[in-house]
Amino acid sequence: MKKVTLLIPVYNEEAALPVLYKRLRQLAGREEGRYEWEFLLINDGSTDRTPDIIRRLRQEDPRVSYVDLSRNFGKEVAMLAGFDFCTGDCCVVMDADLQDPPELIDQMLAYWEEGYDDVYAQRRNRGRESWMRRHLSLAFYKLLQRMSRIDILPNVGDFRLLDRRCVMALRQMRERERYTKGLFCWIGYRKKGILFDRADRAAGKSKWSFPKLLDLAVEGITSFSTAPLRIATVCGMLSAMSSFIYAIYFLLKTLAYGDRTQGFPTLIVVILFLGGLQLFSLGVIGEYVGRIFAETKGRPVYLASEYNGKKLGYDTPDNVNHKPIY
Numbered sequence: 001m002k003k004v005t006l007l008i009p010v011y012n013e014e015a016a017l018p019v020l021y022k023r024l025r026q027l028a029g030r031e032e033g034r035y036e037w038e039f040l041l042i043n044d045g046s047t048d049r050t051p052d053i054i055r056r057l058r059q060e061d062p063r064v065s066y067v068d069l070s071r072n073f074g075k076e077v078a079m080l081a082g083f084d085f086c087t088g089d090c091c092v093v094m095d096a097d098l099q100d101p102p103e104l105i106d107q108m109l110a111y112w113e114e115g116y117d118d119v120y121a122q123r124r125n126r127g128r129e130s131w132m133r134r135h136l137s138l139a140f141y142k143l144l145q146r147m148s149r150i151d152i153l154p155n156v157g158d159f160r161l162l163d164r165r166c167v168m169a170l171r172q173m174r175e176r177e178r179y180t181k182g183l184f185c186w187i188g189y190r191k192k193g194i195l196f197d198r199a200d201r202a203a204g205k206s207k208w209s210f211p212k213l214l215d216l217a218v219e220g221i222t223s224f225s226t227a228p229l230r231i232a233t234v235c236g237m238l239s240a241m242s243s244f245i246y247a248i249y250f251l252l253k254t255l256a257y258g259d260r261t262q263g264f265p266t267l268i269v270v271i272l273f274l275g276g277l278q279l280f281s282l283g284v285i286g287e288y289v290g291r292i293f294a295e296t297k298g299r300p301v302y303l304a305s306e307y308n309g310k311k312l313g314y315d316t317p318d319n320v321n322h323k324p325i326y
């Protein structure tokens with residue numbers, strides 16, 4: 001029998017977990033004879049009662065597995081940990097807050113059986129969120145689309161079914177600054193989208209603050225495109241060229257009419273403009289250098305402290321990435 005892993009990163013979801021588990025049990029019950037199930041919960045350093053609830057679920061139901069990370073690493077990294085510990089023939093990534101309806105998984109499994117490797121859910125609407133967030137996010141996707149060479153789909157979240165070979169591919173991408181939505185597209189394989197309506201959160205609050213989203217956006221651009229560096233170069237070249245032309249014009253004008261120390265405002269404007277441009281370019285370069293810095297330290301992407309009751313991190317470095325357990 002094929003095994004299906006449901007990979008769920010959880011961070012302070014004590015309110016959502018019981019509801020989630022109930023829905024998962026229903027789902028697995030419906031598909032009981034056809035698949036073996038694993039509910040893999042990645043506890044991303046929760047500080048509330050989440051770990052206790054997970055342990056209790058594990059005691060009651062052997063289909064529940066869990067990994068404790070040693071601290072909060074963020075959802076992107078929690079997903080990587082999930083890929084490392086996933087034992088199924090396919091893996092469905094979903095949120096703990098039931099914004100991704102588990103009912104869609106039946107449909108995903110059907111497509112998987114047809115031979116698709118990556119069945120992603122595309123939102124028809126985006127649930128309740130502010131006007132600002134919706135429009136900023138759409139603008140970001142448009143920008144990213146133009147800057148990077150691979151297609152990164154708008155309105156597609158992390159909710160998707162991945163065949164085992166996609167999971168294996170994602171395991172190999174050990175970058176620390178992760179933009180998983182882009183990685184899903186990068187790996188390729190046979191993809192299929194299904195449309196769905198995104199629900200509102202079942203309980204609790206969204207863990208994404210505005211700065212965190214901005215961070216993710218910068219991550220998306222810098223890890224999939226070097227276009228900003230190119231833009232900086234082109235701007236630099238253009239302004240250098242125009243200043244050269246301006247210098248010649250100015251020289252001729254002075255020769256013909258003499259100089260009466262005019263043009264002070266122009267001067268200030270040009271200085272400010274170039275200064276701004278230089279700072280901006282430096283910032284862009286800095287973003288990339290910062291990423292190089294983070295990668296060259298060569299640290300593990302995350303540390304796991306416990307897997308299904310077994311404490312990790314004593315003898316073999318099995319709590320560190322590069323050596324998945326399954």
Ligand code: UDP
Pocket residue numbers: 008009010011012013044072073074075078094095096097099205206207208
């Ligand atoms: N999450 C996580 N680590 C974090 C933040 C969030 O594992 O640092 C999990 C969270 O528990 C949830 C999923 O990532 O299962 C999505 O989080 P959230 O619902 O806050 O994001 P949104 O739906 O608003 O994009």
Ligand code: MG
Pocket residue numbers: 095097099201206
């Ligand atoms: Mg959510």
